[in-house]
Amino acid sequence: MDYKIAVIPGDGIGPEIVAEAKKVLDKIGVIYGHSFEYQELLMGGCSIDAYGVPLTDETLEAAKASDSVLLGAVGGDVGKSDWYKLPPDKRPEAGLLKIRKGLELYANIRPAVLFDELSGACPLKEEITEGGFDFIVMRELTGGLYFGERKTIEENGVLKAIDTLTYDENEIRRIAKWGFEVAMKRNKKVCSVDKANVLDSSRLWRKIVKEVSGEYPEVELTDMLVDNCAMQIVRDPKQFDVILTENMFGDILSDEASMVTGSIGMLPSASLGAAKLGLYEPSHGSAPDIAGQDKANPIATVLSAAMMLRYSFDLEKEADAIEAAVKQVLKEGYRTVDIMDKGKTLTGTKQMGDLIVKYLA
Ligand code: NAD
Secondary structure, three states: OOOEEEEEEOOOOHHHHHHHHHHHHHHHHHOOEEEEEEOOOOHHHHHHHHHHOOOOOOHHHHHHHHEEEEEEEEEOOOOOHHHOOHHHOOHHHHHHHHHHHHHEEEEEEEEEEEEEHHHHHHHHHHHHHHOOOOEEEEOOOOOOHHHEEEEEEOOOOOOEEEEEEOOOOOHHHHHHHHHHHHOOOOOOEEEEEEOOOOOOEEEEEEEEEHHHHOOOOOOOOEEEHHHHHHHHHHHOOHHHHHHHHHHHHHHHHHHEEEEEEEEHHHHHEEEEEEEOOOOEEEEEOOHHHHOOOOOOHHHHHHHHHHHHHHOOOOOOHHHHHHHHHHHHHHHOOOHHHHHHEEEEEEEHHHHHHHHHHHHOO
């Protein structure tokens, strides 16, 4: 099959890590008989330099016309770069908001995987993490408290701030479907997280998720309150497969889940919408402090490309092959500087990409 991928390297380490992900995709193409055609697009600071805005409408249209989008990272040194003298809606990160909105992406997936080989980086006790863990936080991205009406008023001389949390059943149903679809590709367990003992929006969430679960009889559904979930992630992360939750809870839980893996350069992410087209990017930023030095860990971006194969193109065994190659490289003791440990072999960005390609064979 032929796939048209919009590639947005972005700023900082973005171009370096995206180049390695392309190398890996190209090798997958050779092994499995696919052709990946890339269209490079500008977004972030590099787009501000070229066009005066972080994302042009033409670039957004080109991304929409692709089969999927692979992004490095955008942004510069917030304290030093001139990009941050611009008004907030003209800064590099405004491009991210515009593209997520423009592509109508409402589901965000952040895997929290602790590779056995990197268990030393995990802040949890060994007896909790032995054998590693592998779960996903699926977060609703366009509704809830962050998008509700808000205002600050004065009542009897006292300032009062009001934020509103709304979800309608359609918003819940579409994200729930993604949760179950993703679980079908994994260990077939969904833990739906809410605050149904207090919030009406959570009670509706629970009802609709239960309804949707009827369409997926193979998937086991459990419900958990968000406060308990925050504890369970550090107490027993191995119990989870897919955590399905609303926007604000997902924002907090996905950061907690990233933290327990202990290695920012390893974490991919995906944002999905109604169509197969998704936006795949590492969870970290553009790391301007190490840009251009061949130090960045490309694994989060390579694993993001694997997610693209799995979720946008349904290329399951190709995605598995990339993940297995990454595991093998780690097993052989190769490490970029962010995950370096005693007795391991330090590699740069390019060498890490080459090694993953080598172990794909
Ligand atoms: P960051 O994630 O870029 O970096 C935090 C620390 O982790 C730095 O020390 C960096 O060197 C290190 N690091 C990050 N990724 C790494 C990798 N792949 N390999 C090795 N080390 C890595 O976060 P920050 O410093 O807060 O932000 C830098 C810029 O990135 C800012 O402009 C910020 O707005 C932007 N940002 C962009 C995105 C995105 O594009 N989605 C996300 C977060 C931050």
